Amino acid sequence: MPYQANISQVVATDVLVVGGGSAGATAAIAAARQGAKTLLVERYGFLGGISTQVLDTFYGFYTPGTQARKVIGGIPDDIVAALADQGKVIYRPNTYGAGQGITYDPQTLKIIWERLAQRAGVRLLYHSFVMDVLTAGERITGVIAATKAGLLQINAKTIIDASGDADVAAAAGVPFEFAGEQVQSLTTTFHLINVDVERAAKVSKNELHERMAEAISSGRYDLPRREGSVHINPLPGVMVTNMTRVGNIDATDPFQLTQAEIEGRRQAQEYARFLVDWVPGYEHADMGALSHQIGVRESRRIFGDYRLTKADVLAGRKFEDAIAQCGAPIEDHHSGSDTKWQYLPDGATYDIPFRALLPQKVDGLLVVGRCLSADHDAHASVRSMGQCMAMGQAAGTAAALSLETQSLPREVNISDLQTRLRDLGAVLD
Ligand SMILES: Cc1cc2nc3c(=O)[nH]c(=O)nc-3n(C[C@H](O)[C@H](O)[C@H](O)COP(=O)(O)OP(=O)(O)OC[C@H]3O[C@@H](n4cnc5c(N)ncnc54)[C@H](O)[C@@H]3O)c2cc1C
Incomplete structure (x- = not known):
């Protein structure tokens, strides 16, 4: 050595x-x-x-599907x-996606x-x-x-x-x-604060994706992933996103990972701007937090x-x-x-x-x-x-x-x- x-x-x-x-x-x-x-x-x-x-x-x-089973x-x-x-957990029942989540x-x-x-x-x-x-x-x-x-x-x-x-x-x-x-893409997540959660939570996934498509057609937003999700969190006024996407990165290469961090944050700001401009409940929202690092799958x-x-x-x-x-x-x-x-x-x-x-x-x-x-x-x-x-x-x-x-x-x-x-x-x- x-x-x-x-x-x-x-x-x-x-x-x-x-x-x-x-x-x-x-x-x-x-x-x-x-x-x-x-x-x-x-x-x-x-x-x-x-x-x-x-x-x-x-x-x-829990298993997804018609009946959630704890495994x-x-x-x-x-x-x-x-x-x-500490009152800091909520169950989000889901029959689709990965099943019931614990947020x-x-x-x-x-x-x-x-x-x-x-x-x-x-x-x-x-x-x-x-x-x-x-x-x-x-x-x-x-x-x-x-x-x-x-x-x-x-x-x-x-x-x-x-x-x-x-x-x-x-x-x-x-x-x-x-x-x-084949590598899975990387994602920078972000929290939006000062959201009217009651109204924001009523926006269905389909409606969110429709508005995203309209925003992309307007030519004023650069949103590479035409889907993604926003969900409630135990904290009041907060919605949490999983939207950005940085593809084809070898996360063990520090130069590539650095570029991915920069691109992930750039996209996060863009998706936050989209939510504020296009989606009910986010009119007065701001980006409260970015993930500590880009998420590597x-x-x-x-x-x-x-x-x-x-x-x-x-x-x-x-x-x-x-x-x-x-x-x-x-x-x-x-x-x-x-x-x-x-x-x-x-x-x-x-x-x-x-x-x-x-x-x-x-x-x-x-x-x-x-x-x-x-x-x-x-x-x-x-x-x-x-x-x-x-x-x-x-x-x-x-x-x-x-x-x-x-x-x-x-x-x-x-x-x-x-x-x-x-x-x-x-x-x-
Ligand atoms: C964007 C994204 C969204 C996801 N969504 C979900 C979801 O909603 N729900 C869900 O259940 N799963 C989700 N997953 C999958 C899940 O989060 C991960 O697979 C899981 O958290 C991995 O856990 P881990 O302990 O193996 O690794 P990690 O959580 O990555 O832990 C590895 C730890 O090792 C440390 N470390 C790394 N290298 C070194 C080193 N050389 N020396 C010392 N320390 C080191 C790191 O800092 C880190 O703390 C998602 C993953 C990503 C990336």
């Missing part, structure tokens, strides 16, 4: 979680609650990842209960993630970017993080890659492919012991090593003006197999959330935050179990893991 001499500090832990998003924060809470000495490293100064940087609605907890449980329920305690205030959620992590005993380390790994043979043994104090070496018995972009897995030599031409796709496929999703396939379920449709925000949806049979779910969290070629490593092993279409279904939390819960539990049994994560007894998950409240069947 060329920079060994520049390492300013070395620390050690049992379980190291890289990335504090829905998947990573839940993984750390699960591992720590089960007694593992757990450290979570996050590049920003707060937890939540996309759940607090970009969004305000958990999908994936996520355990720590994710604790998060929602803590939001409800929250993201600022409150930042504090809740942190509170649950600290109560569980997770040691948090913010403002630290993991840039490389340490290995011994096929086993990952630690990471190097860049911090203001210099390079920090963190040694760990088990590492959970929850970085979204699979930064750790890629650095450790796990095979992966770039999303390439897809980047590196790693290869694990199993790769979840489109056929698995659409057939509602079941696996013996199930660690969670998903009923969300394939939701493809390809570049272009529309979004493609493909549904499972009404009410059906497929299983997420534990093997999709086990990367090929490297031991001592688990991947969760957006990093799991799946093809483009399966990824476009399984990436909802409900499932990311469920994967985190499973990986944190597997890490704790592997420590107790002094085995590698891939050697964990599946039926013991499933029993633990059910005890935690996970919904496996």
